[in-house]
Amino acid sequence: MKFREFKDILYSFTDIYPLKEHYDFYVKWLEKGFHGKMKYMERRKKRKSLENLFPEAKSCLSIGIPYYNEFEFKEYRISKYAFFIDYHLTIKEKLKEFLKKYNIQGKIYIDTGAILERSFAQKTGIGFTGKNTNFIFFKRGSYFFLAEIILPFEPRGLKNEGNKNFCGKCRKCIDKCPTGAIREDFTLDARKCISYLTIEYKGIIPEDLREKMGNWIFGCDVCQEVCPWNKNPQRYEPEFLKPNYEIFNFSLEDFLKLKENEFKKVSKKTPFERTGYINFIRNCIICAGNTDPDKYKKILKEFENSENKVLKIHSKWALKRSSR
Numbered sequence: 001m002k003f004r005e006f007k008d009i010l011y012s013f014t015d016i017y018p019l020k021e022h023y024d025f026y027v028k029w030l031e032k033g034f035h036g037k038m039k040y041m042e043r044r045k046k047r048k049s050l051e052n053l054f055p056e057a058k059s060c061l062s063i064g065i066p067y068y069n070e071f072e073f074k075e076y077r078i079s080k081y082a083f084f085i086d087y088h089l090t091i092k093e094k095l096k097e098f099l100k101k102y103n104i105q106g107k108i109y110i111d112t113g114a115i116l117e118r119s120f121a122q123k124t125g126i127g128f129t130g131k132n133t134n135f136i137f138f139k140r141g142s143y144f145f146l147a148e149i150i151l152p153f154e155p156r157g158l159k160n161e162g163n164k165n166f167c168g169k170c171r172k173c174i175d176k177c178p179t180g181a182i183r184e185d186f187t188l189d190a191r192k193c194i195s196y197l198t199i200e201y202k203g204i205i206p207e208d209l210r211e212k213m214g215n216w217i218f219g220c221d222v223c224q225e226v227c228p229w230n231k232n233p234q235r236y237e238p239e240f241l242k243p244n245y246e247i248f249n250f251s252l253e254d255f256l257k258l259k260e261n262e263f264k265k266v267s268k269k270t271p272f273e274r275t276g277y278i279n280f281i282r283n284c285i286i287c288a289g290n291t292d293p294d295k296y297k298k299i300l301k302e303f304e305n306s307e308n309k310v311l312k313i314h315s316k317w318a319l320k321r322s323s324r
């Protein structure tokens, strides 16, 4: 079955087993501890076959939803996917509607379940997993959300191919990654990755990585930006993804001044909710230290006197970079 397209959304079916190479690779990655504190990544058995998640599983519908957009800010940077309301919610809603409309029993996964998502997408033959570990769609690049629906039936002509890599000799993502998180052997050391540090990692960020984080306050797109497969990206903003216009009004200073209850309100149902108040402000403090610590000196000094250790330590570091 060919990969199909519906209003820029790509989809195709494959069987219920991830590529063996991907599974073995994932196990080795875990053994090296590259997943950092993401304990949920350790659910190995579940990742071996979709039957372990859904006993009736017979096939997997792999789906790619494009999100490339041109929203940008001058003072700080946010990963492009985060300009929308939490995609787990919006995409799930859309896929539920689809299942209901066609009266199909299926199990939906969007980035949260114990599934080797890229492996299923790759088996359909529509693209490959790059050295930067992003899934890259041929001709369309990597600015896509991946989702799956596990189905209790097997459509004709399942695709089970795509076990190749098309990076060739390119190593742009390896050379340009600000923290050196991408390794030659196609693995990514999440512990050094700015996306992991700004979104998943709670607490004090190792000092040697702070400067390298530059002005990224939530996620990082550098390894996608430099990838030749993303040359001339086209804007795709499916309406159901819902751009989060509220955050477009925030300057770095506005973020730094947010109180916890205000942050909760602003971040509700957005990707920022996952990071939480303290860690989000920590990211903004690092950005202030890396961009213009003199401009934010007053507020950094307030954080320096904070009861919270994370805010205190990072603001001290940022202030050291100012002319005091």
Ligand code: SF4
Binding pocket: 132, 176, 177, 178, 179, 180, 181, 182, 188, 192, 193, 194, 195, 196, 219, 220, 221, 222, 223, 224
């Ligand atoms: S997201 Fe950024 S820090 Fe992480 S691997 Fe890509 S370029 Fe490196």
Ligand code: SF4
Binding pocket: 130, 131, 132, 133, 166, 167, 168, 170, 171, 172, 173, 174, 223, 226, 227, 228, 229
């Ligand atoms: S930048 Fe080059 S090496 Fe990295 S994922 Fe893209 S094609 Fe592959």
